[in-house]
Amino acid sequence: MEFSEWYSDILEKAGIYDLRYPIKGCGVYLPYGFKIRRYSFEILRKLLDETNHDETLFPMLIPENLLAKEGEHIKGFEDEVFWVTHGGKTPLEVKLALRPTSETTMYYMMKQWIKVHTDLPMKLYQVVNTFRYETKHTRPLIRLREIMSFKEAHTAHATKEDCDAQITEALNLYGEFFDEICVPYIISKRPEWDKFPGADYTMAFDTIYPDGKTMQIGTVHNLGQNFAKTFELEFETPDGEKDFVYQTCYGISDRAIASLISVHGDEKGLVIPVDVAPIQIVLIPLLFKGKEEIVMDKIKELNNTLKSEFRVHLDDRDIRPGRKYNDWEIKGVPLRIELGPRDIENGQALIVRRDTGEKITVEYSNILEEVEKIVSMYKENLKIKADEKIKNFLTVVNFESDVNALSEKVKAALLENKGIILIPFDESVYNEEFEELIDASVLGQTAYEGKDYISVARTY
Amino acid sequence: MEFSEWYSDILEKAGIYDLRYPIKGCGVYLPYGFKIRRYSFEILRKLLDETNHDETLFPMLIPENLLAKEGEHIKGFEDEVFWVTHGGKTPLEVKLALRPTSETTMYYMMKQWIKVHTDLPMKLYQVVNTFRYETKHTRPLIRLREIMSFKEAHTAHATKEDCDAQITEALNLYGEFFDEICVPYIISKRPEWDKFPGADYTMAFDTIYPDGKTMQIGTVHNLGQNFAKTFELEFETPDGEKDFVYQTCYGISDRAIASLISVHGDEKGLVIPVDVAPIQIVLIPLLFKGKEEIVMDKIKELNNTLKSEFRVHLDDRDIRPGRKYNDWEIKGVPLRIELGPRDIENGQALIVRRDTGEKITVEYSNILEEVEKIVSMYKENLKIKADEKIKNFLTVVNFESDVNALSEKVKAALLENKGIILIPFDESVYNEEFEELIDASVLGQTAYEGKDYISVARTY
Numbered sequence: 030m031e032f033s034e035w036y037s038d039i040l041e042k043a044g045i046y047d048l049r050y051p052i053k054g055c056g057v058y059l060p061y062g063f064k065i066r067r068y069s070f071e072i073l074r075k076l077l078d079e080t081n082h083d084e085t086l087f088p089m090l091i092p093e094n095l096l097a098k099e100g101e102h103i104k105g106f107e108d109e110v111f112w113v114t115h116g117g118k119t120p121l122e123v124k125l126a127l128r129p130t131s132e133t134t135m136y137y138m139m140k141q142w143i144k145v146h147t148d149l150p151m152k153l154y155q156v157v158n159t160f161r162y163e164t165k166h167t168r169p170l171i172r173l174r175e176i177m178s179f180k181e182a183h184t185a186h187a188t189k190e191d192c193d194a195q196i197t198e199a200l201n202l203y204g205e206f207f208d209e210i211c212v213p214y215i216i217s218k219r220p221e222w223d224k225f226p227g228a229d230y231t232m233a234f235d236t237i238y239p240d241g242k243t244m245q246i247g248t249v250h251n252l253g254q255n256f257a258k259t260f261e262l263e264f265e266t267p268d269g270e271k272d273f274v275y276q277t278c279y280g281i282s283d284r285a286i287a288s289l290i291s292v293h294g295d296e297k298g299l300v301i302p303v304d305v306a307p308i309q310i311v312l313i314p315l316l317f318k319g320k321e322e323i324v325m326d327k328i329k330e331l332n333n334t335l336k337s338e339f340r341v342h343l344d345d346r347d348i349r350p351g352r353k354y355n356d357w358e359i360k361g362v363p364l365r366i367e368l369g370p371r372d373i374e375n376g377q378a379l380i381v382r383r384d385t386g387e388k389i390t391v392e393y394s395n396i397l398e399e400v401e402k403i404v405s406m407y408k409e410n411l412k413i414k415a416d417e418k419i420k421n422f423l424t425v426v427n428f429e430s431d432v433n434a435l436s437e438k439v440k441a442a443l444l445e446n447k448g449i450i451l452i453p454f455d456e457s458v459y460n461e462e463f464e465e466l467i468d469a470s471v472l473g474q475t476a477y478e479g480k481d482y483i484s485v486a487r488t489y
Numbered sequence: 490m491e492f493s494e495w496y497s498d499i500l501e502k503a504g505i506y507d508l509r510y511p512i513k514g515c516g517v518y519l520p521y522g523f524k525i526r527r528y529s530f531e532i533l534r535k536l537l538d539e540t541n542h543d544e545t546l547f548p549m550l551i552p553e554n555l556l557a558k559e560g561e562h563i564k565g566f567e568d569e570v571f572w573v574t575h576g577g578k579t580p581l582e583v584k585l586a587l588r589p590t591s592e593t594t595m596y597y598m599m600k601q602w603i604k605v606h607t608d609l610p611m612k613l614y615q616v617v618n619t620f621r622y623e624t625k626h627t628r629p630l631i632r633l634r635e636i637m638s639f640k641e642a643h644t645a646h647a648t649k650e651d652c653d654a655q656i657t658e659a660l661n662l663y664g665e666f667f668d669e670i671c672v673p674y675i676i677s678k679r680p681e682w683d684k685f686p687g688a689d690y691t692m693a694f695d696t697i698y699p700d701g702k703t704m705q706i707g708t709v710h711n712l713g714q715n716f717a718k719t720f721e722l723e724f725e726t727p728d729g730e731k732d733f734v735y736q737t738c739y740g741i742s743d744r745a746i747a748s749l750i751s752v753h754g755d756e757k758g759l760v761i762p763v764d765v766a767p768i769q770i771v772l773i774p775l776l777f778k779g780k781e782e783i784v785m786d787k788i789k790e791l792n793n794t795l796k797s798e799f800r801v802h803l804d805d806r807d808i809r810p811g812r813k814y815n816d817w818e819i820k821g822v823p824l825r826i827e828l829g830p831r832d833i834e835n836g837q838a839l840i841v842r843r844d845t846g847e848k849i850t851v852e853y854s855n856i857l858e859e860v861e862k863i864v865s866m867y868k869e870n871l872k873i874k875a876d877e878k879i880k881n882f883l884t885v886v887n888f889e890s891d892v893n894a895l896s897e898k899v900k901a902a903l904l905e906n907k908g909i910i911l912i913p914f915d916e917s918v919y920n921e922e923f924e925e926l927i928d929a930s931v932l933g934q935t936a937y938e939g940k941d942y943i944s945v946a947r948t949y
Contacts (some may be wrong), residue, residue, distance in 0.1 A: 044863065047598065047601070049598070049601055050548055050550060050594075050597070051555060051597070052550055052585065052600065055548035055549075057545060057546065057547050057548065057598055058545055058546035058547075058550065059545060060543035060544065060545055060613070063543075063545050063546055064544070066546075067544065083520035083523075084520065084523050084527065085517060085518055085519060085520055085523050085524075086518035086525070086637050087514075087517050087518075088510055088512060088515035088516065088517065088524055088635055088637075089618055089635055090512055090515060090571075090634075090635065092511050092512060095511060107577065108577040109549075109577060110576075110577060111573045111575070111576055111585075112573060112574065112575040112576075113571045113572060113573050113574075113587065114572065114573075114574045114575065115571070115572040115574065116570075116571055116572075116622030117567065117568040117569060117570060117622050118568070119622075125512065127573065127587075134510075137510070138509070138510065138517055139512070141507070141509055157618075158549055158617075158618070160549075162576030162577050162579075173547055174550075175548055175550065178546075178547050181591070187823075222732060288495050292533050295787065308669070376650075419761060473612075
């Protein structure tokens with residue numbers, strides 16, 4: 030099955046997201062999908078809170094004149110903005126944009142709050158819906174007109190050094206987040222011609238989907254003093270001078286969810302990382318005539334034992350076990366525990382891992398520790414697999430000083446090896462002309478195993 | 490100070506909400522305010538999750554034809570809807586409403602999901618932003634154009650009995666929520682002329698603000714089969730017949746936050762219920778020359794001890810203690826603990842309660858238990874106070890069979906006693922004409938101490 034077909038299929042079958050809504054690029058997070066989102070964003074929130082980011086909530090509507098304040102910025106968004114023009118039947122005096130992102134909103138307010146160096150650093154974030162009038166092909170959780178979950182952080186600093194240090198903190202924080210949800214990535218400095226509108230430079234996280242195309246899953250922008258000058262974000266320095274703040278912003282969206290689904294899924298369905306799994310362990314009683322009560326009593330006891338540490342679901346539906354296995358494999362539940370009369374007689378239980386399919390018989394008397402052990406192996410394995418998945422998609426080519434020879438080589442490599450092609454970094458080909466020649470996207474400047482490359486791929 | 494002035498003032502001073510945004514009725518949840526919101530909505534989420542409601546996320550935009558599908562419903566909203574008419578520079582073929590509420594969105598999707606009685610009950614909720622083009626005076630967190638936090642639940646059931654039982658569950662659940670955040674309330678069945686557009690009937694929670702005006706803080710609607718018929722929400726019954734589902738919906742907004750602020754605040758600032766306090770205990774070192782280290786070491790130790798159970802903040806700013814007391818009183822931190830060299834010598838610490846101002850000297854060796862005890866007294870006291878606050882605002886008048894005499898009496902009572910006037914229930918005056926006569930709002934039919942009343946008040 031083609032990846033994109035698999036993807037649409039699994040979103041529906043596993044109850045993640047339903048796109049049958051009568052607006053293109055708008056859909057519904059279903060209960061199971063929403064839980065994955067909730068646990069994932071809880072991890073992200075925790076990482077942000079621990080590094081002294083403050084959660085806030087800013088307005089969704091942006092007056093046209095405010096959105097247009099930063100010239101480069103608005104140019105990057107003006108064709109993609111939804112406009113509110115009427116309240117009831119009354120035409121509005123100033124039309125209002127649905128936020129495509131919140132720089133202008135936030136920096137307008139920061140102007141009210143930042144007066145003196147002791148007000149800095151200011152590190153704010155919010156998790157909100159944002160909007161783009163996408164004219165391209167939309168794709169659930171990947172390219173939407175309503176991005177349902179956008180975590181955007183915005184920081185302001187007194188010095189360039191603090192600002193640069195914030196970029197490092199953000200990169201580490203995002204790296205940790207993607208590690209925790211088992212999404213592999215490479216980090217690139219985006220080329221000038223593909224940076225965030227209004228930024229000094231943009232760092233980006235890309236992952237690779239099973240079809241070899243890359244997906245941008247997180248960006249970190251160093252805004253320097255560009256927006257600060259436009260929004261007059263001046264403050265008094267310790268020496269009593271005036272200076273503009275230095276700013277960064279960084280964002281992660283629903284694509285994080287799309288990616289953890291896409292990277293680990295297999296032909297049977299989802300394979301969900303333990304920490305974000307709505308159900309971590311499913312219990313399946315094997316019922317035989319006359320032994321129902323013994324089994325149900327035991328499995329309820331097991332449910333209570335495991336509940337203290339895990340999100341457990343006891344599947345007591347009146348259907349045959351095989352169908353249950355199938356249902357929970359589709360939904361990617363990490364562990365399944367089967368318990369029948371013979372297991373009880375033998376003081377055992379059978380644990381089945383979703384990631385490897387491995388079946389493990391364990392002593393019932395010791396089951397909590399056994400489960401803990403297997404859960405930690407499952408986590409470890411998903412991380413290793415994630416790592417392998419991206420490594421298998423990296424191909425290094427040798428440099429050629431002749432541009433045409435190099436571009437032919439890269440094109441051939443792109444055909445032969447899906448994924449990312451790494452070209453030893455050289456200024457001479459780091460430009461849009463070369464990008465056009467190779468008929469693929471330049472992700473940017475990428476450090477890999479201690480060397481510097483130009484990374485190139487077909488992208489989503 | 491007038492209440493409304495106090496209210497605007499405290500939102501700013503305590504760092505709750507900033508309305509200096511260039512769109513009327515749109516503002517920013519500041520970090521401290523956002524934390525109160527987060528903890529409050531976490532309580533609500535927990536109550537919903539425990540009663541098998543599934544969290545979801547539906548689109549914010551609603552096509553005009555979908556919003557207009559239910560005739561009564563759209564009439565209730567059409568003058569208050571913001572309309573998106575353009576994507577970039579392109580006029581949209583169908584204009585899109587910013588959701589004022591999500592009945593139409595959700596029921597359109599329920600149609601895809603509900604086929605047979607085993608699909609029921611379906612109990613969904615979401616926490617989202619909603620929009621009303623308010624032409625009246627807006628007020629932060631109370632009457633906004635962007636309602637930043639709207640928890641809306643929508644349920645579908647196979648029988649009228651299940652649906653009615655759901656109304657009871659919702660009322661209990663909301664009651665528990667308001668109890669936990671210490672907001673007192675009365676429950677009324679809204680009169681026919683003031684029910685939710687499209688509902689069979691509406692139950693509402695009202696609280697009373699310090700100025701004696703009531704505030705609607707939660708509503709629970711029995712939709713019967715009205716929307717089901719419009720949205721063709723048919724299912725197959727156990728007997729193989731076709732029937733329409735029975736529906737309820739219920740919502741709670743930012744007004745919950747506005748109310749917990751308003752009901753308990755005093756002239757010094759906020760008084761926050763423990764469970765939703767961003768900081769539950771603030772520690773203030775009393776530093777004297779030469780003893781700084783002893784005090785700081787001890788108070789850091791105390792910080793670590795308390796952190797295991799409470800949200801604690803150690804205020805080590807280099808300003809005098811009096812200013813610190815003042816700052817944290819404004820922010821309504823439940824307990825303040827002061828620790829100086831003499832306290833350490835005596836093996837004591839001083840705890841100051843924000844609700845009563847009481848100062849309590851406790852043994853340091855036993856401090857965790859002492860704090861637990863005081864925290865639970867604080868909680869209890871806020872609940873008792875909440876209860877008293879609403880009781881003091883209730884006035885029962887005797888019934889008069891002469892409508893004019895009754896209305897004069899009610900008007901006099903409204904002048905004399907701010908708050909809610911309870912009139913023994915009588916059909917003859919339960920109508921809009923009477924409401925006009927008394928020049929106040931009929932909240933509805935209210936059970937109080939075993940009797941049935943018509944409740945009347947000036948409302949926000």
